Amino acid sequence: MIWEYWQHLTTPTAIVLAKEMGFLKESIALASRAKRCKATWNPHYQNCQASIVQAVQRSVGRRSVLIFGAGSLRDIPLAYLAQQFHQVILVDLVFLKSARAQAQSFDNVVLIEHDVTESLQGFYTQQTHVEQPQAWLNDASIDLVISLNLITQLPLIPVRWLLSHGALTELQADKLAKKIIYGHLHYLKQFAGEVCLIADEYGVEYDKAGKETDKVDPWWGIEPPKAVQNWSWELMPLGEQTTQIRQVNHVGVTFF
Template identity: 30%
Template structure:
């Protein structure tokens, strides 16, 4: 906890990122990833393989954009670099320690637009991912289910979360170049003995068909959950 608090105090970021909780979430994910390294390893490998095989299928690309880059734990940054003229990584906040090749850049911004609008006291926009249009590969990585979490805490609109999910998927479909979506399809909350407490069908809410392939990811395994509930997801892959 001391290391997390120190990182929180010393990480530079815009005020909205700190005030809305994005910085705190990013730091918490970093430390959970360390504690759950063995549990997350296969998921990270599967994600990297899906991104890399898709990129290689298109030969050399003018650009590759990764939405939800985070700490790049599940992004094959070094392997993608020679496949493109420019590699762009995007997330709300960049923590220290993320190293990039020479042709890569990291953009810190509100990908979907709702967070900054709500922080400014405005209605969330209904806009596509216009900042990322182009002929290159656009990849959304383990981001979809995370997009509504903080904005819905700042809004009384009961349909905001669903709209954010559906808008993100539609924006990916509207992209002029090739598109890859890697996202939670289903999420289960489980008691310690394995009984299902709740299930969320994220893919259905977002308007997605069944994924091309999928795998299980123990986001909060038993040793991390302690006496609390475990969380597992089915992660799916779609080429939209």
């Protein structure tokens, strides 16, 4: 708890609403969970890194690589990217100090705090309009774009925020979440370079005996794009949240 409190107090946030809406708290909680669940999360991180290496091999150019949802950087082969590309642009709403320190070791790696939905400022003031993101679309040097364990996360905090402020009904929340996800997909498809999407496809909950008890749809009913590669990620091992239920997510990789 002390570590979490200290991070919250000392992490600089260029985007003020990232702290107020709860994104910073969520990133800190995720970092703590990653430490606790190291044994089951590391294979997922290794799979992500291997998929990024594959995406690099598919990419024709080596000028700039743009990563959305860089977060902790644990799922990024950073040294490899820094060696392969002229510039590595890592984008997230918040970066904890560990990510900042790691990025600082490379001259050609930049961290950019940016809202990839370009809609959060509106959500913060309880508007529900979803913008069509534009950032970097005019940058001809972007040869590779990676959306990294991000797309299914995009609606979560905005929907929770708007519901808690009485700015949405449940039905409107569902529509808004879908619009945010479609908006990100549409955004990715507009880049001229190679694009790689790494995302949860679905989650399955099991009881202690290994019997399936529930299925989780992080895509809010949208059909995820067809993945060319998949793996299982034990997101919530037994004992992490409860001693009765574990959750395994199925992650997919798509190239556009």
